[in-house]
Amino acid sequence: MRKKIHFIFIFIFSCFQLTAQQKLSSEATVSVVTCGPGTDLYSAFGHSAFRVYDPLLKLDKIYNYGTFDFNKPNFYLNFAKGKLIYQLSTTRYGYFLQQFNYENRWVKTQELDLNEADVQAVYDFLENNAKPENMSYQYDFFYDNCSTKIEEVIKTVLKDKVTFNNNHITEKKSHRDLIADYTAEEFKWGKFGIDLALGSVIDRPATAAEFKFLPDYIYLGFNNATINVDGKNIPLVKADNTVLNEVKQPQPFSVFQPFIAFLLISFFFIFKTYQDYTAKKRTKWVDFSLYFITGTIGVVVLLLWFATSHTATYENLNFLWAFAPNLVVSFFMFKEVLPKWLANYTKLLLFLLVVQAVLWMLKIQVFNISIIPILVMLFIRYSFLILKQK
16 A cells, blocks of 8 residues: 555656646747758758757757658658658757758757747647647648748747748749759759649749748748837847858769750650651651650659649649650550551640740740750651651
């Protein structure tokens, strides 16, 4: 009996102690942490997190909304379907800095000018959000990610006390433009894949608030935000510090770039077309390859548009050159005598290429410049096939 009473006493005391530990001291602070781009495509846009620091309690904790688990069941399938689950994870600030120092990425902190009650409220919210039953959320690259969560948490906890002034954003950019700012130079293949997979919906002008899917704009947004204290609006950021600096590394020039690769491939197929034209013949495997590859890409484009939850893959006009029916038509290209209907079908393909060029000039959808050699090559080959069937 005494043992039971002793156990109950210890349990109650432990719970009380745990609750007591959750009460921060008057020295506690909340900071927004912004990290620079990494060397992998998934880290090319930077990172955002919260830091809660209490020197008296020796608490120094990072709250990271950018965590995902490759080992989760159906991870890649869910990623393809647009149903990727991210989590809020926590770690010690020192470990966090070690990781980013190892990756040679800069880190900045913005200490927020919050009173003791507000610091406690943000901490309590984050602690509750980090519980296993609350930690997961459905990720959206543009509208719900590690960056957008930062402003969302502050708005949720502090409500109307904080005002985010977006008047520092004066540029007119689309989501595609914003992505290009981080991928055009160092991630050319990644940019090509993004431009191929994402539709015309990301070519519409982004609002100032929509810039904030990028950590750099969250950083700027907090520097321009205010908090109401005793009826006066004062800057939300109390102190802005650079904790780690990036050591700039020279970027070696690579010949293996999308434009160069597709230019060489296109030259090869144009040369084969020239040979066919002068020899008055048709190389079957050339036509099969072009129709099969463009058809396969077209099927993927349509699946991303209609069969997934990715909102950014909607209205993808890449289907105009990567025409999905080509996948079926490709097998007719092995015939000695092509079906008569194929001439009209190929004229349709030519027309779609012209339509795409017009839509590109009107900026309805901005395509990756690396497909220009492909479009020229397809136009020449399709024209040859039409002449061949006359």
